[in-house]
Amino acid sequence: MDVRDERSVADGVVQVVDDLGGLDVLVNNAGIGMRTVNPEFSTRPRGFWEVTPDGFRGVVDTNLTGYFLVARAVVPVFLDAGGGRIVDISVSKETMIRRGFTPYGPSRAGSEALSRIMAADLREHSVWVNVLLPGGATRSGMIPDGVPEDVRAQILDPSVMAAPIRWLCSPAADGVTNERIVARDFHEWLRTRQTGCR
Numbered sequence: 165m166d167v168r169d170e171r172s173v174a175d176g177v178v179q180v181v182d183d184l185g186g187l188d189v190l191v192n193n194a195g196i197g198m199r200t201v202n203p204e205f206s207t208r209p210r211g212f213w214e215v216t217p218d219g220f221r222g223v224v225d226t227n228l229t230g231y232f233l234v235a236r237a238v239v240p241v242f243l244d245a246g247g248g249r250i251v252d253i254s255v256s257k258e259t260m261i262r263r264g265f266t267p268y269g270p271s272r273a274g275s276e277a278l279s280r281i282m283a284a285d286l287r288e289h290s291v292w293v294n295v296l297l298p299g300g301a302t303r304s305g306m307i308p309d310g311v312p313e314d315v316r317a318q319i320l321d322p323s324v325m326a327a328p329i330r331w332l333c334s335p336a337a338d339g340v341t342n343e344r345i346v347a348r349d350f351h352e353w354l355r356t357r358q359t360g361c362r
Contacts, residue, residue: 167194167226167229167230167231167233167234168225168226168229168230168233169233170233173233173234173237174237176237177234177237177238177241181241186241186245187238187241187242187245187248188245188248188249188333189248189249189250189251189333190234190235190238190248190249190250190251191250191251191253191329192230192231192234192235192250192251192252192253192275193253194226194227194230194231194234195226195227195253196222196223196226196227197223197268198264198265198268200219200222200223201215201216201219201220201222201223201267201268202214202215202264205264205265209263209264209265210264211264211266212266212267215266215267219267220266220267223267223268223271224267224270224271224274226271227268227271227272227274227275228271228272228274228275228278231252231275231278231279232278235250235278235282238250239286239291242286242289242291243289243291246290247289247290247291247292248290248291248292249291249292249293249294249332249333249337250279250282250286250291250292250293250294251294251295251296251329251332251333252275252276252278252279252282252293252294252295252296253295253296253297253325254272254275254276254279254295254296254297254344255269255272255297255298256297256299259272260272260273260276261273276295276344279293279294279295280295280342283341283342284342286341287341287342292332292337292338292339292340292341293341293342294332294340294341294342294343294344294345295343295344295345296325296328296329296332296345296347297344297345297346297347298322298324298325298346298347298348299324299346299347299348299349324347324348325347327347327350327351328345328347328350331350331354332345
């Protein structure tokens with residue numbers, strides 16, 4: 165479905181519920197990156213004033229409005245079922261304010277603020293909302309061409325997200341909400357949480 169289109173989202177959620185008989189978890193992960201507004205963003209950053217309004221809207225409509233539209237369509241299903249889980253994928257705070265990262269940084273900052281508000285709004289309904297970020301760049305279509313091999317070697321595999329997502333969807337995570345979890349550090353975060361040591 166096109167997360168930017170309210171009708172497409174509504175139809176997609178109905179289809180999923182019809183096909184699966186319900187819905188327990190939403191992972192908001194749709195996103196487009198800086199390549200769409202500046203293919204050379206890592207080597208030749210551009211000022212925000214050089215971003216076209218259409219380029220700005222395209223990223224914000226996907227990375228922020230898309231999270232809102234999909235969550236808005238899914239939450240009534242969760243409320244009818246008595247609970248659910250939302251995992252909103254984000255990025256580092258440094259990326260949100262990085263030079264030359266308009267509109268990607270602001271779109272992710274906005275989606276994180278939205279996640280915090282959703283967590284507060286949904287707490288009493290047993291719908292748990294958490295933010296998950298990889299903890300570094302991941303191998304995806306967003307990495308620009310020409311990145312040196314030594315830098316590419318440090319890029320995280322997307323599978324780093326699997327263990328925290330599985331845990332957030334499990335009974336062990338009942339009541340866990342409004343957390344910001346870095347996938348690269350997930351096992352340490354979980355150990356600290358379980359032992360109560362900060």
